[in-house]
Every structure is written in C-alpha cells, then in structure tokens.
Amino acid sequence: MTIDSTSYPLKLLSLFSGSALKIIAVLSMVTDHCAYYLLDGNTWAYEVMRCFGRVAFPVFAFLVAEGFAHTRNRMRYFLSLLLFAVISEVPWYLLNGADGTHNVMFTLALGVAALAVFERLQKHGALAIAAILLVALSAEISGLDYGWHGIVEILVFHLFRSKKYCQSTRLLQLAFAFPFMSHYGIIGALLACFIIFLYNGTRGIIHGKVAKYGFYAIYPVHLIIIKLFFH
Numbered sequence: 001m002t003i004d005s006t007s008y009p010l011k012l013l014s015l016f017s018g019s020a021l022k023i024i025a026v027l028s029m030v031t032d033h034c035a036y037y038l039l040d041g042n043t044w045a046y047e048v049m050r051c052f053g054r055v056a057f058p059v060f061a062f063l064v065a066e067g068f069a070h071t072r073n074r075m076r077y078f079l080s081l082l083l084f085a086v087i088s089e090v091p092w093y094l095l096n097g098a099d100g101t102h103n104v105m106f107t108l109a110l111g112v113a114a115l116a117v118f119e120r121l122q123k124h125g126a127l128a129i130a131a132i133l134l135v136a137l138s139a140e141i142s143g144l145d146y147g148w149h150g151i152v153e154i155l156v157f158h159l160f161r162s163k164k165y166c167q168s169t170r171l172l173q174l175a176f177a178f179p180f181m182s183h184y185g186i187i188g189a190l191l192a193c194f195i196i197f198l199y200n201g202t203r204g205i206i207h208g209k210v211a212k213y214g215f216y217a218i219y220p221v222h223l224i225i226i227k228l229f230f231h
Contacts (some may be wrong), residue, residue: 016195018066019204021059022215024195028056030222037095037226054188055195057104057146058153058181062173062196064108065157068115078116081109084216091223104145105219110135111154118155149180156180170197 016024032053039046071077085105092103114135121128132155136148144150156177162169174193181189206215 015198015200017200017202017204018063019206021063021195021199022204022206025056025059025063026215026218028053028059029219032056033222033226034230038230051185051187052191054185055192057150057184058177058189058192059195060104060108061111061150061153061177062157062199064111064154065115065161068112068158069161074112074116078109078112080213080216081105081112084219085109088220088223091220091227094227095223099143101143101145103219104150105216106142107139107144107146107150108154110139110144111151114151114155115158118158146184149183153177153180167197170199 031049035046035049035053039049067077068074082105085103085108088103088105092101114132117131117135118128121131132151136151139151140147146153157173160169160173160176174196178189178193181192206212
C-alpha cells in the first residue's frame with residue numbers, strides 16, 4: 001500500500017519510506033551484533049556501535065505495527081515471522097549457548113499475535129488488557145529478546161497510529177512508546193524516534209515476496225556469518 005507523502009503537513013520532514021526504515025534498522029542491528037560479539041566491551045568503538053544498535057528494535061517494532069495494519073493476510077504475516085524465528089534460533093544458540101534467551105524474531109511474531117488478539121477482544125475491555133498482559137508476560141518468562149517491553153512497544157505503535165499520516169500522530173506514538181524504548185538506552189531511543197518521525201508512509205523499494213523474505217533472511221544469515229567467520 002502506498003500513501004502519498006504530500007498528505008503530510010511538513011513534507012520536507014517526510015524523508016524515509018518503509019524500505020528506508022528497514023535498511024536503517026538492519027544496519028543498526030548488524031552494527032550492534034558486531035560490537036556485542038566481536039569487540040571488547042571497554043572500548044569507545046563498542047559503546048558507539050551499541051548506541052547506534054539501539055535504533056534497530058524500536059524501528060522494527062514500528063514496522064511490525066505498520067505491517068499488521070496493511071497486510072492482506074495476517075496469519076501468513078505471523079507464520080512468516082515465526083518460521084524465520086525458528087530458523088534463526090540455530091545461529092542464535094551457536095552464538096549465545098543455552099542461556100535461556102531466544103531471538104528477536106520470536107518477539108516480533110508474538111507481537112503480531114498480540115495485535116491480532118487485542119483487535120479481536122478490544123470490545124471486551126478488561127479481557128483484552130488481560131490477554132495482552134498474558135502475552136507480554138509469556139515473552140518475558142520465555143526469555144525472548146526485549147521481553148515484555150518489546151510486546152508493549154509494538155502494541156503502543158498500533159494503538160496510536162492513524163490512517164492519516166501526519167507528524168502530530170507520529171509524535172503521539174513516539175511519546176507513548178519512548179518510555180519503553182529508552183529502557184535499552186536513551187540516546188539510541190532518541191535516534192530511533194528521529195528516524196521514525198521522518199517516515200513518509202510509502203512502501204519504498206522493498207516489495208514482493210522475494211524481497212520481503214530476503215529481508216527476513218538477513219537476520220539468521222548475518223548471525224551465521226558472525227559465528228562462522230569472525231566469532
């Protein structure tokens with residue numbers, strides 16, 4: 001789905017398509033993992049790279065909320081994320097061992113499930129809230145990367161989005177999401193807010209099944225490369 005960026009009141013601030021956000025998030029993620037797995041934690045380079053790496057998850061969480069709103073088949077969307085989460089668990093285990101944690105693709109997939117449950121139960125008030133709390137708790141107990149914070153971030157981006165793309169809506173989303181984003185670093189969260197704020201509502205160059213699944217595949221592939229050639 002493509003939205004005309006001229007609908008923005010501040011067109012000059014609408015710079016990034018969804019594809020651009022994906023590319024930025026991937027670069028951030030790879031930078032973060034290179035620092036975490038390959039560098040000495042007491043170096044300046046490590047700190048800078050990990051700070052930039054904090055951009056990745058908030059942007060991915062935002063994109064999941066957008067993807068949920070626009071996808072024609074939410075079950076396929078969920079199953080695609082779940083499939084790559086299962087695939088990614090092998091390199092994740094090889095890098096982290098049996099430490100009780102699980103890769104972030106599971107968090108994103110569970111986030112989609114949380115949105116589907118919330119949408120189905122939102123007319124029932126307390127039941128919807130209880131269901132979301134249960135999903136968030138399961139993410140935390142299961143040791144999913146970003147835990148309950150990740151699920152809540154995705155939900156917040158969903159709750160405060162609007163069909164009309166404008167900076168005021170984006171600011172509202174970011175204001176409510178920021179407390180959860182900043183849990184993993186304030187500077188990285190601020191950078192992520194700035195990048196998300198510049199989203200123009202267009203899909204960009206990444207579309208079609210090959211490009212979409214190729215984008216998903218970057219996650220397990222880059223972990224395998226780090227393990228086989230550098231770790």
